[in-house]
Amino acid sequence: MNAGIISVGNELLSGFTLDSNSTWMARKLLDFGITVDLKLTIPDDEGEITAAFKVMFDRCDIILCTGGLGPTSDDVTKDAYCKYIGAELYLDEDYLTDLQKRFERRGLTMSDSNREQAMVPDKGETIQNSLGSALGLRYQDGERRIFVMPGVPSEMKRMMEETVLPELEKLPREELHVTTIRLTGIMESALYDQVKDLVNNDVVKVAFLPGFLGVDVRLMSRDKESLLELSGQIFDRIGNYVYAEDWETLEDAVGRLLIERGLTLATAESCTGGLLGSRITNVAGSSEYFLGGIVSYSDAAKMNLLGVSQETLNQFGAVSEETAQEMAAGVRKVLQSDVGVSITGIAGPSGGTEDKPVGLVYIAVDVAGDVASRRFVFSQDRRYNKELSAQAALNMVRLSLV
Amino acid sequence: MNAGIISVGNELLSGFTLDSNSTWMARKLLDFGITVDLKLTIPDDEGEITAAFKVMFDRCDIILCTGGLGPTSDDVTKDAYCKYIGAELYLDEDYLTDLQKRFERRGLTMSDSNREQAMVPDKGETIQNSLGSALGLRYQDGERRIFVMPGVPSEMKRMMEETVLPELEKLPREELHVTTIRLTGIMESALYDQVKDLVNNDVVKVAFLPGFLGVDVRLMSRDKESLLELSGQIFDRIGNYVYAEDWETLEDAVGRLLIERGLTLATAESCTGGLLGSRITNVAGSSEYFLGGIVSYSDAAKMNLLGVSQETLNQFGAVSEETAQEMAAGVRKVLQSDVGVSITGIAGPSGGTEDKPVGLVYIAVDVAGDVASRRFVFSQDRRYNKELSAQAALNMVRLSLV
Numbered sequence: 001m002n003a004g005i006i007s008v009g010n011e012l013l014s015g016f017t018l019d020s021n022s023t024w025m026a027r028k029l030l031d032f033g034i035t036v037d038l039k040l041t042i043p044d045d046e047g048e049i050t051a052a053f054k055v056m057f058d059r060c061d062i063i064l065c066t067g068g069l070g071p072t073s074d075d076v077t078k079d080a081y082c083k084y085i086g087a088e089l090y091l092d093e094d095y096l097t098d099l100q101k102r103f104e105r106r107g108l109t110m111s112d113s114n115r116e117q118a119m120v121p122d123k124g125e126t127i128q129n130s131l132g133s134a135l136g137l138r139y140q141d142g143e144r145r146i147f148v149m150p151g152v153p154s155e156m157k158r159m160m161e162e163t164v165l166p167e168l169e170k171l172p173r174e175e176l177h178v179t180t181i182r183l184t185g186i187m188e189s190a191l192y193d194q195v196k197d198l199v200n201n202d203v204v205k206v207a208f209l210p211g212f213l214g215v216d217v218r219l220m221s222r223d224k225e226s227l228l229e230l231s232g233q234i235f236d237r238i239g240n241y242v243y244a245e246d247w248e249t250l251e252d253a254v255g256r257l258l259i260e261r262g263l264t265l266a267t268a269e270s271c272t273g274g275l276l277g278s279r280i281t282n283v284a285g286s287s288e289y290f291l292g293g294i295v296s297y298s299d300a301a302k303m304n305l306l307g308v309s310q311e312t313l314n315q316f317g318a319v320s321e322e323t324a325q326e327m328a329a330g331v332r333k334v335l336q337s338d339v340g341v342s343i344t345g346i347a348g349p350s351g352g353t354e355d356k357p358v359g360l361v362y363i364a365v366d367v368a369g370d371v372a373s374r375r376f377v378f379s380q381d382r383r384y385n386k387e388l389s390a391q392a393a394l395n396m397v398r399l400s401l402v
Numbered sequence: 403m404n405a406g407i408i409s410v411g412n413e414l415l416s417g418f419t420l421d422s423n424s425t426w427m428a429r430k431l432l433d434f435g436i437t438v439d440l441k442l443t444i445p446d447d448e449g450e451i452t453a454a455f456k457v458m459f460d461r462c463d464i465i466l467c468t469g470g471l472g473p474t475s476d477d478v479t480k481d482a483y484c485k486y487i488g489a490e491l492y493l494d495e496d497y498l499t500d501l502q503k504r505f506e507r508r509g510l511t512m513s514d515s516n517r518e519q520a521m522v523p524d525k526g527e528t529i530q531n532s533l534g535s536a537l538g539l540r541y542q543d544g545e546r547r548i549f550v551m552p553g554v555p556s557e558m559k560r561m562m563e564e565t566v567l568p569e570l571e572k573l574p575r576e577e578l579h580v581t582t583i584r585l586t587g588i589m590e591s592a593l594y595d596q597v598k599d600l601v602n603n604d605v606v607k608v609a610f611l612p613g614f615l616g617v618d619v620r621l622m623s624r625d626k627e628s629l630l631e632l633s634g635q636i637f638d639r640i641g642n643y644v645y646a647e648d649w650e651t652l653e654d655a656v657g658r659l660l661i662e663r664g665l666t667l668a669t670a671e672s673c674t675g676g677l678l679g680s681r682i683t684n685v686a687g688s689s690e691y692f693l694g695g696i697v698s699y700s701d702a703a704k705m706n707l708l709g710v711s712q713e714t715l716n717q718f719g720a721v722s723e724e725t726a727q728e729m730a731a732g733v734r735k736v737l738q739s740d741v742g743v744s745i746t747g748i749a750g751p752s753g754g755t756e757d758k759p760v761g762l763v764y765i766a767v768d769v770a771g772d773v774a775s776r777r778f779v780f781s782q783d784r785r786y787n788k789e790l791s792a793q794a795a796l797n798m799v800r801l802s803l804v
Contacts, residue, residue: 010609011609011611012425012441013428013437013438013439013440013441014428014429014432014437014438015425015426015427015428015429015430015431015432015438016425016429016609016611016618016620017425017611018420018421018422018425019420019421019425020420022443023414023417023418023419023420023421024417025417026415026416026417027416027417027418028417029417030416030417035415035416036415036416036417037415037445038415038442038443038444038450039414039415039441039442039443039444040440040441040442040443041424041440041441041442041443042440042441043439048440207412207413207418209413209418209419216418218418267676267697269676269679271683272680272683273676273679273680273682273683273684273688273692274669274671274675274676274677274678274679274680274683274695274697275676275677275680276676277671277675277676277679277697277699278674278675278676278677278680278788280675281673281674281675281676281677281699281749281788282675282784282785282788284750284751284752284784285752286675286699287699287700290675290699291699291700291702291703292696292697292698292699292700292703292707293676293696293697293699294694294695294696294697294707295669295676295679295694295695295696295697296694297679297683297688297689297692297693297694297695298689298693298694298737300693300738301693301694301737304736305694305696305707305736305737334706334707335700335703335707336702347683348686349686350686350687382684382686383684386680386683386684
């Protein structure tokens with residue numbers, strides 16, 4: 001079974017909006033073994049939308065279309081859909097009443113354009129929208145199914161989860177098993193060299209997905225046993241770089257390890273400005289082990305709040321292994337945590353010297369007085385340096401706990 | 403003049419990789435008045451790629467294609483391109499020597515698959531790649547132009563900037579003026595109500611681009627005068643919500659205001675965990691005004707590091723206006739800054755009560771002892787609550803400075 005995705009919206013073609021909807025939908029379909037063969041991104045234009053439906057209907061079992069269902073004159077997806085399936089619009093009195101009640105509850109008056117949203121096609125079905133006023137649309141012709149949803153991500157996701165996915169789940173299909181091995185601290189090419197004899201596998205499809213914070217190795221197979229076997233073989237060779245499987249993040253993994261060991265954590269950040277603490281607290285329940293942190297952006301803050309010595313700053317500088325170590329020890333003391341982690345570096349774009357270039361970062365982890373520290377040279381880009389530093393710091397905390 | 407974008411790659415269809423390349427390219431083309439009419443996302447399949455070239459060639463002046471130029475067996479874009487334009491591949495000895503030298507300099511040996519990358523089409527031209535080993539491809543037939551580039555974002559961007567955009571810049575075209583008015587703290591519908599009589603304009607095209615942190619209003623016109631006039635009229639009505647124009651971010655705007663007024667800033671964060679500090683330090687040169695911050699995730703940290711009183715915590719709780727105010731005043735004192743900003747809230751998903759639901763956030767700004775504070779109720783989602791809190795805090799700092 002295959003699918004096609006149509007994303008409707010001028011803003012998607014003008015480079016103002018990143019199309020994250022289609023990525024999310026594709027990932028959800030994959031869980032049911034449905035692969036997406038084609039994505040079309042088209043303008044808010046009736047002719048284009050109708051043409052896209054035709055292209056998709058000729059080659060896909062399932063068509064998911066988002067965008068262009070809103071109340072303004074730009075929104076023409078419903079008209080194009082009606083033209084394509086040969087439907088007429090009529091006023092759905094029940095939905096109109098429902099809409100009016102919703103507006104009243106919020107103390108708002110309904111406009112004529114909202115009233116338009118109660119016009120529904122006389123063929124196919126509508127999909128309820130529990131978050132907004134635009135109904136979704138659903139049509140089936142033989143085994144071919146079209147689902148039309150709003151472009152607002154929260155509304156689309158709710159419709160997918162409440163209506164579309166439960167329907168697709170019931171369809172007969174071959175099962176597809178997917179697992180993702182997540183690595184950080186190793187280059188894609190080095191990783192590939194270590195596993196290349198394993199990955200030319202007819203039964204399990206292997207993909208390397210490098211990102212700038214690490215590499216995900218994705219395994220897909222119709223046969224679960226083969227997938228588990230290969231996953232185990234890969235893990236045996238490169239397990240040290242693996243921080244998680246599937247959708248667990250590095251901060252999830254660090255949190256899990258801290259809870260397992262009953263330890264608390266505190267952060268001392270300079271060039272990352274709080275990004276490390278922010279990532280740690282993305283995890284629900286992180287207050288169980290994260291006590292807090294100090295963002296010591298100035299030298300004064302490093303001395304006054306973390307107890308870094310004037311001598312260390314004078315002799316080695318704010319960006320040095322010595323300062324990183326004193327920051328980690330200092331924050332552990334100030335926040336009375338078991339583990340302290342620190343980052344100090346030159347994020348750029350300026351501030352670099354020949355000895356200490358932009359991208360130079362020192363990270364230290366102090367576990368109950370036992371300090372490990374490392375020097376990194378990342379990139380020329382400020383945002384990348386921040387992201388890479390937070391990632392490396394989380395990975396050093398992880399490695400100190402395994 | 404119009405363009406079409408072809409994104410090649412199985413990973414783009416399986417939901418593992420967000421296609422940010424095509425968004426970036428579309429935005430760059432718009433600067434030259436070139437609009438993208440269609441985007442196709444297709445698998446690494448020779449037949450599909452050839453078919454996509456055909457579709458695009460029938461309707462677009464400029465075709466940009468990315469992905470599938472790498473050294474592995476998955477990568478078939480070059481073959482499809484040759485088939486489409488009727489070219490044969492031959493070994494480019496000069497490029498092979500060049501590649502060999504590059505590998506030697508890095509102390510690496512070249513594999514057979516890298517050697518394949520020196521095979522070039524005997525029609526059209528190649529585009530040099532200063533970051534990687536895959537050459538780009540360029541072909542022109544009359545006024546129609548095809549550019550094929552690697553899918554690695556940094557390599558694609560470098561080729562666009564060094565080769566493609568300079569060529570497109572020389573083409574005769576109508577000029578297009580674009581400006582974006584960026585707002586936060588107002589709903590899209592409320593905004594629309596205030597300006598709707600202005601935006602039905604034949605000369606200036608107006609688009610509302612709501613995001614969850616604010617709304618961008620984009621104006622596009624061939625006529626600069628009309629654009630400036632409309633922009634001024636909109637600003638007169640809703641200027642209070644405008645934090646920036648074009649690509650300036652809210653943290654850029656806050657930094658600009660702090661520098662203008664010669665003031666320094668410090669942050670006290672609870673539920674955002676450091677996100678506010680991280681956003682402030684995304685701005686190059688932020689060390690000029692940002693001294694640092696305290697992430698007081700635990701009550702102990704709020705008392706010991708920020709001087710929040712035990713009585714306040716007992717009487718009003720950690721998530722209260724009183725605590726927020728003491729945090730802002732405390733961080734200003736501890737870091738000796740002119741401005742202190744604090745955030746305390748319940749990010750969720752758990753920890754809410756009837757009185758203090760998930761999404762409840764208090765934010766305070768203390769400017770030289772003058773404290774303003776506000777209560778917000780955001781969403782049920784932890785990540786959204788963090789993002790919305792940091793945005794609202796930055797906006798409150800901005801409003802305290804204008």
